Amino acid sequence: MTPYGSFSFFIIIAILLAPTVILGLRGKRFQSYNIVVSVIVLALIFGSFWNEAIVLILFTIWQVLLIKGYLAYRRKENSTTVFCMAVILSILPLSISKLSPYFFHVHLIGFLGISYLTFKGTQLIMETRDGLIKNNIPIVRLLYFILFFPTISSGPIDRYRRFEKDVKAEISKEQYKILLYDGINKIFLGFLYKYIIGYSINHYFIANLGSIANSHFQNNLFYMYGYSLYLFFDFAGYSAFAIGVSYIMGVKSPENFNKPFISRNIKDFWNRWHLSLSYWFRDYVYMRFIFWVTKKKLIKNRNVSSNLGYILLFLLMGVWHGLAIQYILYGIYHAVIMVLYNSFEHFNKKHKWWPNNRYTKIAAIVITFHFICFGFYIFSGHLIHS
Incomplete structure (x- = not known):
């Protein structure tokens, strides 16, 4: 039985967690x-x-x-x-x-x-x-x-x-009511994301690109956008299910997504997308690498050590998905654009080339969105196999 993969799974979970809900509403452990x-x-x-x-x-x-x-x-x-x-x-x-x-x-x-x-x-x-x-x-x-x-x-x-x-923690009746309410809301949000929006994108848009697109280029372009949105809604829907059930069980599992498609830059994106994984790699790979090279005085330039840390982080993240060429290329792609953005950020702090106003924020979101979508296009393998 696949977690959150069928309605029967949710029915079983509802039955099994009914005593948990009753105990929680009565203020019992x-x-x-x-x-x-x-x-x-x-x-x-x-x-x-x-x-x-x-x-x-x-x-x-x-x-x-x-x-x-x-x-x-x-x-x-x-x-x-x-x-x-x-x-x-x-x-x-x-x-x-x-x-x-x-x-x-x-x-x-x-x-x-x-x-x-x-x-x-x-x-x-x-x-x-x-x-x-x-x-x-x-x-x-x-x-x-x-x-x-x-x-x-x-x-x-x-x-x-x-x-x-x-x-x-001792959870009072009032505290559990809030957890239960939030948990049920997240589960319904998961159904909206995964089984309505995500399913619709995959079943009605991506599956019918042959009749929608007028050219090979248009087919690939539409696939890139469609797959990116489908990946988000499918995964965010699953995460909402997991977090919602956790809440009902009295455990506030961390959030996994925070509006990633309105990111202003690639660093902002990785602070919004698959947060628990991003933070895990940040804390246990990137920060430890930076600490190690600093302690050993291997690299004096902080910008260089930071860039090397990003390369290590995203290569490992790519390989973690698998040794298929699209995953390795996905890791390399994000390593490159992270290094480029990191270098640009340092340059812009000195020269103020990119102003900070409403129009540049909108432009940054649009540009970042397309870089993200192209990354997911690489990840999908469609770039290589199409």
Whole structure:
């Protein structure tokens, strides 16, 4: 059963979460019951895929042993070598899952949501290294965080300290009413985005481009715009479902989108699109790279180190989607335009070439929109295979 992929899934979730709603409206704690619900839903999701279920269990044991082991180690020692080994071992299953089809023509390891579960596990190790997580994490709470079912397949990627705060919080009847209201609103928004707007774009526009477009160029142009809008509404709809169900369960999972198509520049776009993933790569890849080159005094020019950080970040993000040529080109494309914009931003601060007024803001939004759409066009693979 695919999460949020059918109306039967929503009916099952509604039935399972009915006691949660009743307890919440009465001001009673419901997190223990929610853990049971998560186990049931995971069994439903993976029940028909025993191979994936076994890999998920083994993967979870692997991550828990790494996290608990590193927590115990960090209270006594702080070796960089041990930390790097823990991070490498944490991302090893994901790396094998992503790379194995290109070398062995089969997925050696893989299951629904392996990327997002890996991000959670690696994040815990990194925050333990930074001293942000010091206390022992109860095994049940750790499992609940890693396997939290509303966000298991495609995020949003939550942070443990924020998640723990929600799980431990006492929620009053009035507070839960607000969460329930917001959660239901987000679920209805998800239906609007994914099953009405997104479906309509894909089914009635993209699928009929052959009869709409008058030329090959026009076909590709229409596809670029159509695919970009479809990708947003489909993914934003899924995210709204995940966040809405999380709210009903008393967990305020982070937002994933913030009007990305009105971004004024490419940096602004990555602060609006797939926020939890963007922030994860920013905090655990880009910032750590900048800190490392600064500490080691490898690069004195901040602009150069920043640009190298962007190149590393977007190349990794592209490869994370897969080794298909369109994903690698997508990563390179965003690395290039981010470096170009970063250089332009530094130039403009000195020379004030691009004024800041209402007309230039509108122009910036239009220009950025087209750069974004072309990036999604590359991502789709249509540029290569059309």
